[in-house]
Amino acid sequence: MTTLIEGKTVAQKIFDNLAHEISLLEKKPSLAVIIVGDDPASKIYVNLKKKKAHELGITSQVIELDESVSEQELLKKIDSLNNDPAVNAILVQMPLPEHINPVNVIEKINPLKDVDCFHPYNIGRIATGNKSYVYPCTPKGIFRLLDFYNIPVEGKHAVVVGRSNIVGRPLAQMLLNENATVTICHSRTKNLSEITKTADILISAAGCPALIKKDMVKDGAVVIDVGINRKSDGKLCGDVDFENVKEKASFITPVPGGVGPMTICSLMCNTMDLFKLQN
Numbered sequence: 467m468t469t470l471i472e473g474k475t476v477a478q479k480i481f482d483n484l485a486h487e488i489s490l491l492e493k494k495p496s497l498a499v500i501i502v503g504d505d506p507a508s509k510i511y512v513n514l515k516k517k518k519a520h521e522l523g524i525t526s527q528v529i530e531l532d533e534s535v536s537e538q539e540l541l542k543k544i545d546s547l548n549n550d551p552a553v554n555a556i557l558v559q560m561p562l563p564e565h566i567n568p569v570n571v572i573e574k575i576n577p578l579k580d581v582d583c584f585h586p587y588n589i590g591r592i593a594t595g596n597k598s599y600v601y602p603c604t605p606k607g608i609f610r611l612l613d614f615y616n617i618p619v620e621g622k623h624a625v626v627v628g629r630s631n632i633v634g635r636p637l638a639q640m641l642l643n644e645n646a647t648v649t650i651c652h653s654r655t656k657n658l659s660e661i662t663k664t665a666d667i668l669i670s671a672a673g674c675p676a677l678i679k680k681d682m683v684k685d686g687a688v689v690i691d692v693g694i695n696r697k698s699d700g701k702l703c704g705d706v707d708f709e710n711v712k713e714k715a716s717f718i719t720p721v722p723g724g725v726g727p728m729t730i731c732s733l734m735c736n737t738m739d740l741f742k743l744q745n
């Protein structure tokens with residue numbers, strides 16, 4: 467029996483609770499989003515975040531800066547938001563134009579307002595096994611799914627495919643902090659399938675369609691697909707060959723509707739957590 471992990475439904479439950487909690491507050495949490503330039507995909511993401519914040523009763527402001535803005539001007543803007551007590555959470559939409567160093571931008575955000583959890587202080591807290599102010603949105607979203615479906619992590623062999631700073635690396639640290647035995651795989655990993663076959667929990671965040679095939683998965687494994695890829699017909703797919711792998715998995719996430727909705731959900735929860743921390 468395979469259980470489909472329904473991220474959309476889980477996210478909606480969390481949104482309902484969050485909206486109720488916010489409705490009881492006199493002062494509302496507040497999120498500031500900075501977008502630089504006209505990248506159409508970035509604009510769509512920013513609008514989605516703004517819309518969701520509005521639905522939940524979170525105050526949001528979008529600061530649109532011209533593509534030509536200097537790094538210095540952007541850092542100055544972040545500083546003014548850092549010093550504004552009416553702003554609880556700051557997000558700078560990535561990617562940034564080439565003349566701006568994202569490291570300087572991320573490090574400028576006050577870790578207490580770092581809603582994406584990209585700042586080395588917050589990431590470092592997680593890497594050293596301590597509690598952080600917030601947790602990276604996609605990894606935290608995956609943890610919320612595991613929690614919701616009562617999937618234990620302790621003592622399990624978790625294999626994470628992908629080592630990016632926003633998904634694979636922090637996710638592996640968080641699994642380790644929850645006492646999983648963790649293996650991280652990446653593009654130079656040899657014998658990927660030999661490793662994935664030993665996973666109790668297999669999480670793929672590689673961005674490669676059909677990377678994870680049925681013969682790479684252990685019977686009864688929990689399979690979490692972070693990948694978002696576009697097929698030639700325009701439809702979305704994950705990294706996992708869903709139709710075939712689902713025959714073997716005990717739990718599996720679909721794409722779309724699995725991990726995806728949990729990322730924005732974590733962003734809104736992080737905004738609330740930072741608001742609480744500052745009040």
Ligand code: NDP
Nearest residue numbers: 604628629630633652653671672673692693694725726729
């Ligand atoms: P990156 O491109 O930054 O990282 C991909 C990682 O996968 C790298 O570590 C890379 O290895 C590894 N990798 C690539 N190909 C292979 C392969 N054939 N075998 C093993 N490892 C491989 O991507 P992100 O982490 O930003 O995103 C990963 C995927 O998740 C994308 O599809 C993205 O769209 C999606 N995503 C989904 C989110 C959601 O909300 N559902 C949120 C964020 C991302 P190496 O380091 O050696 O290059």
